Amino acid sequence: MEKIIEESKQGESLVLEQKPENTKKLFIESYGCQMNFSDSEIVASILHGQGYNTTQNLEDADLVLVNTCSIRDKAEQTVRKRLEKYNAVKSINPGMKVGVLGCMAERLKSKFLEEEKIVDLVVGPDAYKDLPNLLAEVEEGRDAINVILSKEETYGDISPVRLNSNGVTAFVSITRGCDNMCTFCVVPFTRGRERSRDPQSIMEEIADLHAKNFKEITLLGQNVDSYLWYGGGLKKDYEKASDMQKATAVDFAQLLDMAATAYPKMRFRFSTSNPQDMHEEVLHVIAKHHNVCKYIHLPVQSGSTRILKEMNRQHTREEYMALIDKIRAIIPNCAISQDMITGFPTETEQDHQDTLSLMEYVNYDYGFMFAYSERPGTLAARKLEDDVPEEVKKRRLTEVVAMQRQLSLNCTEAFVGQTVEVLIEKESHRSDAHWSGRNSQNTVAVFPKEHYKTGDFVMVRIDSCTSATLIGEAIGYSERMQ
Numbered sequence: 304m305e306k307i308i309e310e311s312k313q314g315e316s317l318v319l320e321q322k323p324e325n326t327k328k329l330f331i332e333s334y335g336c337q338m339n340f341s342d343s344e345i346v347a348s349i350l351h352g353q354g355y356n357t358t359q360n361l362e363d364a365d366l367v368l369v370n371t372c373s374i375r376d377k378a379e380q381t382v383r384k385r386l387e388k389y390n391a392v393k394s395i396n397p398g399m400k401v402g403v404l405g406c407m408a409e410r411l412k413s414k415f416l417e418e419e420k421i422v423d424l425v426v427g428p429d430a431y432k433d434l435p436n437l438l439a440e441v442e443e444g445r446d447a448i449n450v451i452l453s454k455e456e457t458y459g460d461i462s463p464v465r466l467n468s469n470g471v472t473a474f475v476s477i478t479r480g481c482d483n484m485c486t487f488c489v490v491p492f493t494r495g496r497e498r499s500r501d502p503q504s505i506m507e508e509i510a511d512l513h514a515k516n517f518k519e520i521t522l523l524g525q526n527v528d529s530y531l532w533y534g535g536g537l538k539k540d541y542e543k544a545s546d547m548q549k550a551t552a553v554d555f556a557q558l559l560d561m562a563a564t565a566y567p568k569m570r571f572r573f574s575t576s577n578p579q580d581m582h583e584e585v586l587h588v589i590a591k592h593h594n595v596c597k598y599i600h601l602p603v604q605s606g607s608t609r610i611l612k613e614m615n616r617q618h619t620r621e622e623y624m625a626l627i628d629k630i631r632a633i634i635p636n637c638a639i640s641q642d643m644i645t646g647f648p649t650e651t652e653q654d655h656q657d658t659l660s661l662m663e664y665v666n667y668d669y670g671f672m673f674a675y676s677e678r679p680g681t682l683a684a685r686k687l688e689d690d691v692p693e694e695v696k697k698r699r700l701t702e703v704v705a706m707q708r709q710l711s712l713n714c715t716e717a718f719v720g721q722t723v724e725v726l727i728e729k730e731s732h733r734s735d736a737h738w739s740g741r742n743s744q745n746t747v748a749v750f751p752k753e754h755y756k757t758g759d760f761v762m763v764r765i766d767s768c769t770s771a772t773l774i775g776e777a778i779g780y781s782e783r784m785q
């Protein structure tokens with residue numbers, strides 16, 4: 304739940320520039336969070352060098368890969384249906400190989416390979432560099448598996464192929480894994496313990512994107528705020544580092560400051576943050592740089608301190624509210640979004656009311672809200688009875704969504720009459736005569752195209768809005784264009 308899941312992107316098949324000398328065809332689909340889509344770019348880069356070009360036609364593929372998610376039951380069920388579809392095609396094209404990547408791969412390896420026999424290879428999130436060896440195993444008629452979790456792997460030495468890119472925005476992964484053992488979450492078990500990527504490789508990747516005229520970077524990780532590079536290794540082993548390693552260590556505030564300072568005409572975002580790891584220094588870096596977006600995704604999951612303790616969230620309601628107060632004081636124009644779970648085991652009506660009152664207190668710009676679904680392998684599944692009736696979960700979710708819709712409308716209405724900087728990302732999906740982009744606060748704005756083009760930073764006067772979208776007119780280029 305710590306990760307933003309964009310419903311519109313689920314199941315997107317990925318395409319990259321074709322190499323004339325490549326003779327094999329790869330079909331790769333991604334489900335889940337931004338990290339999975341970023342990982343698919345790494346996989347495509349590795350296989351591009353192994354003779355594979357991508358295709359969007361499943362029937363033509365020599366190799367079909369699905370990058371999976373275990374965060375929600377819905378995502379797992381969708382992937383299972385896709386695997387049925389792949390195997391129906393495979394009966395017509397028996398030479399086609401099918402593989403599962405990512406979080407479900409680690410969790411359901413024996414089911415997929417041995418019991419159900421529905422795939423040829425299973426590859427965990429830390430084993431993508433082993434794909435050439437695994438494919439050789441498959442070609443020789445053997446099932447292939449590598450789901451070993453690494454203490455070191457960050458893929459910092461692989462330049463990702465930008466798949467389905469708009470050429471304007473890109474993700475750069477800076478951490479992998481997670482040390483926060485939230486009782487509802489499978490990530491520490493499917494992606495391993497937290498480790499950070501060498502800042503030099505991060506800055507080199509940003510430099511490459513800058514040279515290719517990308518305009519906005521999102522620094523990505525399960526928990527970006529706890530980024531800490533001290534020469535490699537797990538974050539939990541930092542206490543064993545030498546004095547020299549500690550003296551030269553780079554934390555997230557320093558990394559963000561380095562990137563924003565080096566590329567003042569690029570915009571920077573980051574996701575996702577955990578409340579207990581968001582330090583004040585990061586807030587001052589956001590406030591200091593005009594090109595660090597004034598937006599923080601800050602999952603809370605519940606407004607009840609009692610439920611937060613059951614979730615092992617490492618913060619209380621009061622501590623979260625104090626952090627919100629600090630953000631508002633240091634970055635007055637900062638947008639804040641949430642993740643929220645309704646119906647967690649033992650949640651009472653009072654706990655639910657605490658969630659609604661917290662939402663009002665924060666005045667979230669938007670959120671990602673889910674009814675609790677028990678995930679196998681989590682501490683909650685082992686220790687807590689899923690005792691909130693489904694209809695109660697859904698009713699509470701409906702109330703949370705209704706509250707957020709009103710709060711979102713309040714936030715967008717506050718922009719009406721203002722002029723905001725917007726980065727043009729794409730054509731509006733509702734009108735080919737309008738551009739769509741986002742302002743610093745991550746709110747979508749649409750406006751007539753006129754003579755502007757994708758990648759332009761423009762100043763847009765906001766004339767009206769919906770709960771999710773600002774509607775206005777461009778009045779000129781931003782100073783960033785000069």
